Amino acid sequence: MFLFTPCLFPYICAVAARIHLDLDLNFTRQYKNHSSPQYKDLSTRLEKILRKTYEKLPGFQRVNITGFSEGSVIAYYDVISTTEISSGDIVKSTFAVATNLANANFSIKNIRLEKKGIVKSPSSEVYEVGNTLTFSCSNKTGVIGNASWFKENTSVSMKGNWDIKSASFSDSGSYRCEINSGVMTFFESVKIVILERHITTKNLPNSLTHGSSGNISCCLSDEHDPTLTFHVTWHNSDDTIIKQGNVSKCTSLLVNNVDSDPKSIPENYKCTFFYRDFNVSDTIKVGFYVKVNMSITPERTIKESDTVILTCLLPTTIANPTITWMKDDEIITDGTLFSLFDDEDPPKLEIKDIKSTHEGNYSCIAKKEPMTYQGYHAVRGIITMPRIIKSTSSFTLHCNDESRELQCCVASSQNMNVTWRKGKYFNILFQDFTNKVLLQFLLHSFSCYSHKCENCDLSIKRSAIMVPWASLQYDCSTLMKISKVIFVFLFQTILRCILKLKLKTTALPTNPKNLHLALKVRQSVVYSATLQEMMRKPQQSTS
Numbered sequence: 001m002f003l004f005t006p007c008l009f010p011y012i013c014a015v016a017a018r019i020h021l022d023l024d025l026n027f028t029r030q031y032k033n034h035s036s037p038q039y040k041d042l043s044t045r046l047e048k049i050l051r052k053t054y055e056k057l058p059g060f061q062r063v064n065i066t067g068f069s070e071g072s073v074i075a076y077y078d079v080i081s082t083t084e085i086s087s088g089d090i091v092k093s094t095f096a097v098a099t100n101l102a103n104a105n106f107s108i109k110n111i112r113l114e115k116k117g118i119v120k121s122p123s124s125e126v127y128e129v130g131n132t133l134t135f136s137c138s139n140k141t142g143v144i145g146n147a148s149w150f151k152e153n154t155s156v157s158m159k160g161n162w163d164i165k166s167a168s169f170s171d172s173g174s175y176r177c178e179i180n181s182g183v184m185t186f187f188e189s190v191k192i193v194i195l196e197r198h199i200t201t202k203n204l205p206n207s208l209t210h211g212s213s214g215n216i217s218c219c220l221s222d223e224h225d226p227t228l229t230f231h232v233t234w235h236n237s238d239d240t241i242i243k244q245g246n247v248s249k250c251t252s253l254l255v256n257n258v259d260s261d262p263k264s265i266p267e268n269y270k271c272t273f274f275y276r277d278f279n280v281s282d283t284i285k286v287g288f289y290v291k292v293n294m295s296i297t298p299e300r301t302i303k304e305s306d307t308v309i310l311t312c313l314l315p316t317t318i319a320n321p322t323i324t325w326m327k328d329d330e331i332i333t334d335g336t337l338f339s340l341f342d343d344e345d346p347p348k349l350e351i352k353d354i355k356s357t358h359e360g361n362y363s364c365i366a367k368k369e370p371m372t373y374q375g376y377h378a379v380r381g382i383i384t385m386p387r388i389i390k391s392t393s394s395f396t397l398h399c400n401d402e403s404r405e406l407q408c409c410v411a412s413s414q415n416m417n418v419t420w421r422k423g424k425y426f427n428i429l430f431q432d433f434t435n436k437v438l439l440q441f442l443l444h445s446f447s448c449y450s451h452k453c454e455n456c457d458l459s460i461k462r463s464a465i466m467v468p469w470a471s472l473q474y475d476c477s478t479l480m481k482i483s484k485v486i487f488v489f490l491f492q493t494i495l496r497c498i499l500k501l502k503l504k505t506t507a508l509p510t511n512p513k514n515l516h517l518a519l520k521v522r523q524s525v526v527y528s529a530t531l532q533e534m535m536r537k538p539q540q541s542t543s
Contacts, residue, residue: 017090018114020187021046021075021097024107031068039068046075049104053097054079057089071153091115094184112178115186118147119177126278127171129196133164137177137188150176167194169223193228195275196221199282216284217252218271224249231274237267247273255286289374294364296377302354303383310349312364312375321366321373323347328360356382 030038043065050063057079064078079090091113098108120136127133137147137160147160151173164171172194178187200219220230232251234243243253251271267288272281297309314321323342325332332349334340337358339350347366351358359379366373 017079017094019079019094019097020112021101022071022109022111023075024109027068027070034067042068042075045104046101046106049100049106050079050097053100054093057093059084091184110185112185112187115188117188118179118186119188119190125191126193126195126276127167128278129168129194131167133167133171133192134161135163135175135177135190136161137179147177147179150178169194169196169221169225172225193225193275193278195224195278195280197280199271199273199280213254213256215252215254216269216286217250218273218282218284219250220273220280222249228275233272233274235270235272237269239270287372289365289372292364292366292373292375294362294375294377296379301381301383302379304355306354308351308354308358308379310351310362310364310377310379312347312349312366314346314366314373318366318368318373321368324365324367325349326363326365351379354379354382358382 025042028038030036031042033039034043047063047065054060054063060079065075066078068075094111094113098111101108118137120138135149135157137149146158148155149157149159149162156175160177172192174189174191176187176189178185198221200221218232226248229246229248232245232247233241234251234253236242245251251273253269253271255269268283268285270281270283272279292315293313295311295313297311298306302308312323323340325338325340332338332340337351339352341348341350347364349362349364359382361376361378363374363376
């Protein structure tokens with residue numbers, strides 16, 4: 001809350017003295033409100049007494065009540081004059097203030113009078129982070145008393161001379177030295193600013209292709225006092241000022257590369273912050289390039305273990321350029337992870353057995369004096385193949401079984417297109433799109449087929465991940481084949497037994513043709529037609 005009455009022409013007003021009165025009053029919030037009745041009443045009463053006290057000073061104009069604050073009630077006022085008033089006259093008049101206020105029923109705790117010269121000003125009011133701050137408050141003006149230091153009304157030292165080692169941003173602020181002479185306290189203030197010689201540069205982008213523009217910026221630390229104002233300048237490579245102004249923290253510059261002829265030589269831009277005798281600078285290097293395209297093979301979605309080739313599509317007129325490949329602003333070297341084919345036309349970068357760690361922004365930079373060409377391509381979305389962690393073990397499915405369930409479990413959090421196949425050529429039996437970890441299919445007894453499950457996500461080959469189909473074969477026709485073999489074997493055994501009994505009671509035929517047939521039957525009955533013929537003619541074999 002401030003009360004201010006300006007001086008009118010032809011008077012030139014100046015503050016002859018700045019004084020604080022500590023009144024023995026109970027402070028209320030109304031004393032902060034200059035429109036409140038309490039503020040107006042106290043201000044009027046004090047101004048009347050103070051004006052009578054200082055009006056005999058040469059050139060005196062008025063007393064300005066500038067406000068009240070807590071601490072009982074501290075009244076701040078300035079003595080305004082048109083001529084320079086000696087400090088001795090101010091001190092004498094201020095001593096009389098206590099008597100005049102006491103006569104008006106005001107109780108004074110303390111009077112503080114600003115007196116120039118008691119503080120030996122620091123060599124500079126601006127210090128760097130980490131430096132030592134030296135404060136000195138002396139009695140060379142003839143004032144006798146004890147000196148102490150305050151920061152924002154908080155006591156920080158009871159000595160006139162003291163230091164702050166290794167200053168930090170938190171040491172910035174207003175410091176006040178007070179010398180108490182008993183009746184009156186003399187004070188003087190000094191503002192200390194702590195700065196850091198460091199600039200956070202933001203080069204967005206740090207390279208500009210032909211036909212584009214972008215902002216580059218310089219910023220001071222967030223810990224700097226936001227109320228400070230810095231003068232800032234921008235210089236180009238020729239050290240010519242191209243922009244300047246006043247800022248509190250950040251400054252930016254628009255850089256263009258839209259000339260008819262594309263720029264190729266990088267240019268340096270310097271930003272400088274000034275605060276009194278303090279300054280800090282930084283340089284930003286901006287490159288200018290002609291943009292070229294890059295292609296990628298394969299063009300489909302990339303999965304792990306694929307071989308990926310990036311091609312830098314330079315103009316055909318460029319011969320034998322110097323090629324640099326980069327990934328996320330880091331230079332790529334030829335080795336186990338990458339293979340460089342810079343001598344080919346066009347140049348290529350090969351990534352074998354690609355993994356998710358290869359994702360990033362890739363660029364090729366081709367230099368052919370005086371021009372520089374650059375292309376970009378992002379490699380993203382590499383698919384990690386799921387791993388089968390469990391599958392159904394081999395088993396036999398009998399034709400009279402009701403059903404059995406096949407399970408295929410994978411370790412994956414991705415949605416998968418799941419396909420179950422059957423038969424020799426693995427025809428599709430069942431498909432589903434799911435994100436379930438457990439992939440299952442119900443196999444009924446009457447199906448009696450061979451099955452396998454596989455992940456057919458996108459263009460992944462069948463062999464990429466599957467349960468080996470040979471371990472899941474269920475063939476009911478095998479049972480029929482075994483039964484047929486057993487039946488034939490039993491039938492032949494019975495026939496052999498019958499023939500043996502028959503031959504024991506009969507003689508062998510003398511006819512060579514019939515003898516040969518009998519030997520055949522005796523060894524093994526194979527041709528049933530011959531056997532039936534022998535049984536129809538038993539007399540021939542005995543004659």
